[in-house]
Amino acid sequence: MSHNNNLGSLIDRWSERLLVDGYCVIPDLVPVAEVAALDADLAEDFEATPFCEGRFYGERTKRFGRLLARSPRAAALVQHELVLGVVERVLSPWCDTFQLNLTQAIAVHPGALAQMPHRDQDMWRGEVGEVEYLVNVMWPFTSYRAENGATRVWPESHGHRALDPVPEASEQVPEYGPGSALLMLGSTLHAAGANRSHDVRRGMIAGYSLGWLKTYENQFLAYPPEIARTFTPELAALIGYRQHRPNLGNFEGCCPSVLLQEGLPTRLAAADALRPDQKEAVDEHAAQERRSLAA
Structure with missing residues (x-):
């Protein structure tokens, strides 16, 4: 403490x-x-x-x-x-x-x-x-x-x-x-x-x-996945192997940290990475759509 x-x-x-x-x-x-x-x-x-x-x-x-x-x-x-x-x-x-x-x-x-x-x-x-x-x-x-x-x-x-x-x-x-x-x-x-x-x-x-922002040094060329896998998760995230909400810097709709995993699937499911305000707006819209369909 x-x-x-x-x-x-x-x-x-x-x-x-x-x-x-x-x-x-x-x-x-x-x-x-x-x-x-x-x-x-x-x-x-x-x-x-x-x-x-x-x-x-x-x-x-x-x-x-x-x-x-x-x-x-x-x-x-x-x-x-x-x-x-x-x-x-x-x-x-x-x-x-x-x-x-x-x-x-x-x-x-x-x-x-x-x-x-x-x-x-x-x-x-x-x-x-x-x-x-x-x-x-x-x-x-x-x-x-x-x-x-x-x-x-x-x-x-x-x-x-x-x-x-x-x-x-x-x-x-x-x-x-x-x-x-x-x-x-x-x-x-x-x-x-x-x-x-x-x-x-x-x-x-x-x-x-x-x-x-676009970085001065292209981090993904400087540290491609085979190099970034040797870094700690925190360092890999710092150089760009993480998304910036909403969904910026993604790979196939996912956080680019998936590239550092073993046994990466051939196909990936894109997943939302939204700010809280955006998620709230999307959830409210979806709820309205469900109510409209049920009417």
Whole structure:
């Protein structure tokens, strides 16, 4: 009980900070040794992956996804209890369930230019200033400092302020290291900084979006059923092997989690997955139809 009470108070605290400022840094979430082990698991991918093409991704930056398939250690960060609690608190007003939008490892090499300031919610052409579509979580594998290109953020540039011009003077560069994490709303203006150091800045992003949106990373290609079957049911659901009511993301009219079962039938019976208000309306309509037939 005490754990749940303490977790709840932490979720309250950090959710409020995130919603007020548009970002927050939560310190000491995981042991540094766990982060170092994940970094080591991905070392070969960091080495072999070519530099990005295009100035937005960064021509001195390397990026790759599918981290849950590359290292089993990625799941501990993606499913961190406090982080998921904050994400649920922030996004739940607009969705039935939220989903993993992406996992992406990033290595910003010396000489990388500063990225253009942007808002990640702009990947979707939805209403600006009314809905929060996304929460991104940045997990550093090395120290993040202004000198090596740490993320620049513009506090209070989120929500309805996304419609307003933001003065350059309000820019902040949070500095933090492995074990801590930067949480940022999808409506917050931000950008990777220039790497003026001699070190590579490495880390990963785990992003979470409203469950009815098209994800940035195609989770079903990243984690097809043969891979998703090795995940816990909770992780499989987070990457999309569950429906968002009403019936969104279904397979043959069923929750896509059926694809993770052994002995899947050749034919499936489609089954309603409705919100309570929709079920009530459908049941009332059916009752009226029965009364009409009986008259």
